[in-house]
Amino acid sequence: MNVIEVDDPRDERLADYVRLRDVNLRRSLEAEHGLFMAEGEKVIRRALRAGFEPRSLLLTRRRLAALANVAESAAAPVYVVDDDVAESVVGFDLHRGALASVRRRPLPAADAVLSGARRVVVLEDIVDHTNVGAIFRSAAGLGIDALLLAPRCADPLYRRSVKVSMGAVFTQPYARLDDWYGGLDDLRGRGFRLLALTPGPGSVPLAGALAATGPADRVALLLGTEGDGLSSRWLDQADAAVRIPMAPGRDVDSFNVTAAAAIACYELVRDAPA
Amino acid sequence: MNVIEVDDPRDERLADYVRLRDVNLRRSLEAEHGLFMAEGEKVIRRALRAGFEPRSLLLTRRRLAALANVAESAAAPVYVVDDDVAESVVGFDLHRGALASVRRRPLPAADAVLSGARRVVVLEDIVDHTNVGAIFRSAAGLGIDALLLAPRCADPLYRRSVKVSMGAVFTQPYARLDDWYGGLDDLRGRGFRLLALTPGPGSVPLAGALAATGPADRVALLLGTEGDGLSSRWLDQADAAVRIPMAPGRDVDSFNVTAAAAIACYELVRDAPA
Structure with a gap:
């Protein structure tokens, strides 16, 4: 299990998750890195079932248990943070407590x-x-x-x-x-x-x-x-x-x-x- | 035409329109006075066509012309305000520029x-x-x-x-x-x-x-x-x-x-x- 505790909201490893409500920032950031955000346990599980590959996951401490099997099988790093660190990074109260930064795939023709x-x-x-x-x-x-x-x-x-x-x-x-x-x-x-x-x-x-x-x-x-x-x-x-x-x-x-x-x-x- | 210019956002005549996004305040205010809010020209016209009676209308200056015939035929006062007064009363940029405070009717059994x-x-x-x-x-x-x-x-x-x-x-x-x-x-x-x-x-x-x-x-x-x-x-x-x-x-x-x-x-x- 690749679980990494992060305490500092400015930690570079959380860069995929910053300011999720800033539409302009997110558009350019997600295009540049070829990623998208999946939010909440159900949606994250569906992304993985559909074969999408996470770059990383961001979980609040209290959501780690619910997603333990996802965290265990993920090849990507799983960042675990306190609620206030999550809020400070994403810009709002992350009440679902779970995000995945997922690699986009080329759209089919x-x-x-x-x-x-x-x-x-x-x-x-x-x-x-x-x-x-x-x-x-x-x-x-x-x-x-x-x-x-x-x-x-x-x-x-x-x-x-x-x-x-x-x-x-x-x-x-x-x-x-x-x-x-x-x-x-x-x-x-x-x-x-x-x-x-x-x-x-x-x-x-x-x-x-x-x-x-x-x-x-x-x-x-x-x-x-x-x-x-x-x-x-x-x-x-x-x-x-x-x-x-x-x-x-x-x-x-x-x-x-x-x-x-x-x-x-x-x-x-x-x-x-x- | 019962058009009244109002400059002061604290004017008591605008009391029906205060803080439209404050759900708790609005619930009690609207229940107490038996009113509801209709927003935008199309919806206000529909309320009137359906036979609802306005207590008053609140229009920004630039919307007065579009609703002139409504304003003319309304028995209720029509308050005309500047954009910044409207925003100060309702709590957000009133880009539709038109509100009506409308009397509720008893619900049918x-x-x-x-x-x-x-x-x-x-x-x-x-x-x-x-x-x-x-x-x-x-x-x-x-x-x-x-x-x-x-x-x-x-x-x-x-x-x-x-x-x-x-x-x-x-x-x-x-x-x-x-x-x-x-x-x-x-x-x-x-x-x-x-x-x-x-x-x-x-x-x-x-x-x-x-x-x-x-x-x-x-x-x-x-x-x-x-x-x-x-x-x-x-x-x-x-x-x-x-x-x-x-x-x-x-x-x-x-x-x-x-x-x-x-x-x-x-x-x-x-x-x-x-």
Whole structure:
């Protein structure tokens, strides 16, 4: 067991964990070192089960017992600190008491995640990490074959996304499009029917649009940014605009993007062959 | 137009708006005065359209024009303040620039919202205001006939719930159960089939359970607290345990409660008669 007690919050060995709420710092630090943060026992265990390799773990003293078998089998150093040292390093009360700094892996190319995929969801510029995490959790839980992310979509491995996804970002196949403007051409070329989810005029109920495709047909559902929805470029590129039917008389004009994504993913896989 | 310029953040006329992030203060202040906060132009307009009466409005100078017609027709005073006065009163940068202090109305009895209802969702102790707001938005958007809230469920008219619901709390019929232990007896007595949503063992797919009931039958879906789910008391009381089918191999053991609620509400109304 590679357990190392650390008393000084400025100890260089804790550098991966500094100021977790400082978004700008974290973006550059994590990109430079190719790492991401997994927080809490459950999520850390899922990262390891998914084959990710930790650079190190940071545990508060009272969490060491709960994670003893992880600490024992980890090839990486396990830093054990007092609660106040943890708080001083990360910048808030680390009440879950467990963090892992985990090595990123190269993202697969779109080709790799699309091969064999029949039900795909494409996220155009979902910018909120909480929403990205929640969408991954629903997509993974329901068994969406692949997620594709537009270039400006938020990072699924950012700490908040990982946490909200409860680790679903580790098992849900996904890739990033490197071209927004022409990004959908490749999908169309592969025979995917492109359905744009939008409450706007001209859209037809999602269930009906799916019933018109065979369950073995390839379908890609396009989901737009919070607030403004899909860009006109992507709306134009889609084969059809689809919506989740809304009740009249409630003065509600749209769903929350994570609720819409959950319903859409559910509908996408409902009749899909196992 | 009853517009009143106020320069002093300590002005007693702004007392409804103080320290909006101080949960304990707000709970007692809002209960004592029978008010709730509506935030942002869209939500304020929805509150008024739903027939709620403002005690007053608080607008920053640059938002007055956008809400001029509301300000003109409001019988209540409209306080106009500079950005820094607003921030000093509410305790944060009021970037939406518009608040209304709105009179609460007595909640209807369960009897009133259940009369004629066929599709009902019952929330047992959802304690997070964000989740309550998100569930109301999905339920209202999809047309759930009524929501019933267990005694310890968070307040849908708390500022954060109102905001996340985008005003759906104004139009979605709901009532509060005043008895947790025996609260489901009344529903059963009215002929509702009680379906407990849980990923636990013994649960059957929700869609199948609904297919076994006629679309005109009365169904109440029970949704449990974040994390722990339904109490064993309510699980015991239900006619059947139902689940949203999950994909194997993704190491996901549950859905986020708002995603589960969205999917369940969607499934509940999917085949319901219009």
